[in-house]
Amino acid sequence: MKRLYLFLLIVFGVVTIFGCEEDSKDNELVMEGIVAKVDDREVFIYEELEEDAMILSEEEVISKSLQASYFGFDTEISGIEVGDKVKVWYDAMDASLPRSGHGTKIELINK
Structure with a gap:
């Protein structure tokens, strides 16, 4: 009986370790949006609205x-x-309004 429990404990441990492994490509956090403000190492983007084709300022985005x-x-942001319209990959995001996160990559979608 002890061998059965030991066997089950080992199997459970192996399943737990390998079952929790994440594939980072499937779990990437990404946001697309329009740039309202850009500095050396920070960018402020908002989600594009279909009915609003205007480019909004940081203050307008927050007020709306x-x-x-x-x-x-x-690293420094260049070419933005x-x-x-950009795509931003990030690894952390807080719940404030507006939200704030740590970007890992930024890519220009179209000019």
Whole structure:
């Protein structure tokens, strides 16, 4: 009986260890949006609205309570301007309004 319990404990442990392994490509956190503000290492983007084709400022985005996020990066951001549509990969996000997160990669979608 002790051998059965030991066997079950080992099997459970192996399943737990390998079953919890994450594939980072399947679990990437990504946000697409329009750039409202960009600095050396920070970008503020908001989700594009179908009916609103205007480029909004940071203050307008906040006052309209749009889904928006600040992303800080470890390296300088280059080639990104206000009004650009971008895709941002991130690894952490808080629950404040507007949200704030740590960006790992930024890519220009179209100019």
